[in-house]
Structures are given as C-alpha cells and as structure tokens.
Amino acid sequence: MPSLRHTIADDLRTQIITGHLKAGARLPSEPVLAAQYKVSTPTLRNALALLQAEGLIEKIHGKGNFVRHPLRRLTYTGGRLTPDTDLHVTIRTTNLRARGDLGVLLKVPSCTPLTEFLYLTHQGVTPHSLARVYVPRDLAPPELPWARPGLAETQETVTTRLATPEEASALRISSTLAVLAITRVSSDTAGRVVEAARLVLPGDRANALFITHHTTVERGTEG
Amino acid sequence: MPSLRHTIADDLRTQIITGHLKAGARLPSEPVLAAQYKVSTPTLRNALALLQAEGLIEKIHGKGNFVRHPLRRLTYTGGRLTPDTDLHVTIRTTNLRARGDLGVLLKVPSCTPLTEFLYLTHQGVTPHSLARVYVPRDLAPPELPWARPGLAETQETVTTRLATPEEASALRISSTLAVLAITRVSSDTAGRVVEAARLVLPGDRANALFITHHTTVERGTEG
DNA sequence: GAGTGGTCTAGACCACGAG
C-alpha cells in the first residue's frame, strides 16, 4: 500500500513530466495544495521533499515552490567539473596546518603547513558546488594539480550524506537534502600525496562521471 | 541558531562516538528519548533520521533503534564490489526486451532481446546492494563482462537519490534514506555496449571508490 | 503587513516483532 506522500508525489511528478506544470512555474502554496489533496501540511511537505530530492522542484523560503528547469545537472567528471558556460568560480585561499584526518588523508605529519583553496562555483546566481582543496605548502601550489607532471594516481571516494547546515547555507539548499561527497586524493609517482580535495555537490542537481579505459590485458590484481 | 533536531543529533552522536553508547546497543524508545530531551516525538524522530543518514544508527521497525557497528561500510570499487568474507549473492535471471531508456543506455534498437541479471548481495543477514545488469542476448552472456577481452571503456555515473519503496523493502532500509545510484556502461573496442548495469547502494553504509591511473603525458582531450 | 516556507507540538492510528 503506497503512502500518501508517495501518491501525491507521483501525481505532481506526472504533471511536471507531462508539461502540465511547466519549468519555472510556481506551485500553489503548501496550504492550498494540502487542501487540494485533502492532507495535512506536514504530509504535503513530505511529498514535496521527495520531488525536491529528485531535482524536480526547488523550494525557496518566503517565495514558494518552483518547477526546476529539467536536466540542468552539474556533472563532475573524474577529476574536474565539466566546463560550462555561465559558470563562475569564487576561490578563497587560506593557510593552515594539518591536523587529524586531514593529515591522514595527505599522509603528512601533524602540523605540516598546508594551503587550503575553497572553491564555490555558481551557475548564474545559483550555487552549484563547494570544494576544499588541500595542498602541502612545500609543493608548488599555484599550478593546477591535475596538470602537473609526475602525477601517478587519483583515488576518488564517493559517498552520500545529508548536507551540513553550513553547506546548506553556502549552496542555498535545504539541510534535509542529500549531497554527493567526494574525497579526491592525487599522488605522484613517488607515492606522495600531491593534493587532497573534499567536494560537495547537491544531490538534486549533480552527477559524478567516471571513465575507465581498459588496457588489453587486465592483470589479476587482488583486492 | 541550530535547530532542535541537530542539537539532539549532536548529543547522541557524541555519546556514540565516545563509546558512551556502544555498538549494537539499543537506544531508549522514541517516546522515552523525546521525554528526556523534552521534545515531541516527530522532532526526536527527525534527529534520529540524521543519525541514520550518517550510518550511526539503524532503525528496526517493531524492535527499536540500534547503534550501528562502526565502519562496516561496503565499498564499490570501480566496476565491482570489493570481495568480502561473509558476502552472499543471490542472482535471478530474466529475459526481456529493450524499451525506452534501457535501449538508449545499451545503444540498441527497441525490442532487442536482453538478459537481465538481478543481483542481491547480503552480508550475513543484512542486504547490502542491489544491481540489475543488462546484456544484449546476442553477446556471450555467461562470462563476467569485466573479464571479457576486447573491453575498451567503462563509464560510471554516480548520483544520489532517495530509495524507491521497492528498493527500500529489498534492501530493508527506510524509504527516506538516500542511496548511491550507479549506472555503469561498458563498451568494447568497436564501441558496442557490452553491458549496462544499474546499481543501488544504501547511502548509510556504502562508498564508491574510483582509481584513475595517469599516464606520463595527459593529452588535452576536451569535454 | 501579507504571504510564503521552516520548525515544532501533542496527540491519533497503523504495522511490525517478540513473547
């Protein structure tokens, strides 16, 4: 037996996909919709939360709920964001010292001098991704790490979790929205970690794409 | 100003991490906890939902809320699940025909005969991942696709979304829990799609790991 | 100030698990 919120979400989803509700359109207010579906407002809000997680609607506090423009998805392609028109990047640089899990990630002792680059990308006025890139300060920092010669391997770990309140406000998303959290570690041929990065992408508008090119014969490297 | 649910989640999280609440222990019932924190039961449940999304607790209907054993995380490593002791796999084979997005994914015309492999992996009694693998029936199906010679490229797209009700019951997770959804497409040197797979991993207990080996010089392949 | 969504309350009833 499907729950009420799923039934309502299914109905609204159909209206959006069929074009009955057009991209950019504002939905009726939550009390009005709740009355239409004969449910309480929390139940209606649960239904909208499902659509929000799917990236079909956008909730804007004080303004209303809006149908998202379809397929405006940000694609993270193994190592970098795909270039896109209308994409603005804000970078803030901070010097700090390794501590705790950051030291483990970079394989450096505690208190090693690091440089943190905080990237915040916007598409138009909409924030789209948040990245913290850490580089040991003794390594040449101004270049793009992935263009540096001697780079041997990049490991990327993808997980999903709910946005922290800080991320939610920086990315202007709900703190109940899941995000893709990517931890990227690049090392050179000597095994030294050249760069570590933590990326946060809103789950309702982001994909991560990884492409593996296979060589002719795959050796049986065990795991 | 932090919300009540975050404050409560922070407190419980601290108790779990410090070992004040031990792995496997059952938390007090939700009405009891709500009374302790002097909040309503929905608010307390919202706090627990945060911890559930982090993988710190497990909610079992009719039994209670339990502290999860730490770091029992399933890691999907670009192309396959890491072998693990105590891992059982159930496979169901179905013959069907391509339609809609499945045809697009496999780059075959509609109604092309396909074989679907439904994988359900368990760790002990706990379901851990759900995968649907599609192979065109005219290609040799019994082998493991990633061991087949002539395989040229694997593209994997990672997104996050909420579990569908069907996935939730198959994986025995809450339908409010985010999952990692991975679409994997493998093609051979001729550009034909050898295999397409849709994988679903519970977000509270799964990582996806991708390793890129860089060659000496990276050509400027544009995106 | 009017209208919107965000958070929270204090219940009710149902479905599941174990004795």
Next chain:
DNA sequence: TCGTGGTCTAGACCACTCA
C-alpha cells in the same frame, strides 16, 4: 498481547521575501 517504530493530523509560531 504488548511495545516498538511508521505515518498522519491539525494546528502553532518563527523566518524570509516582497510590496
């Protein structure tokens, strides 16, 4: 049968946006 979590109700109050 009893206690558990899952769902839902009908409100209240606050924060944000815009006129």
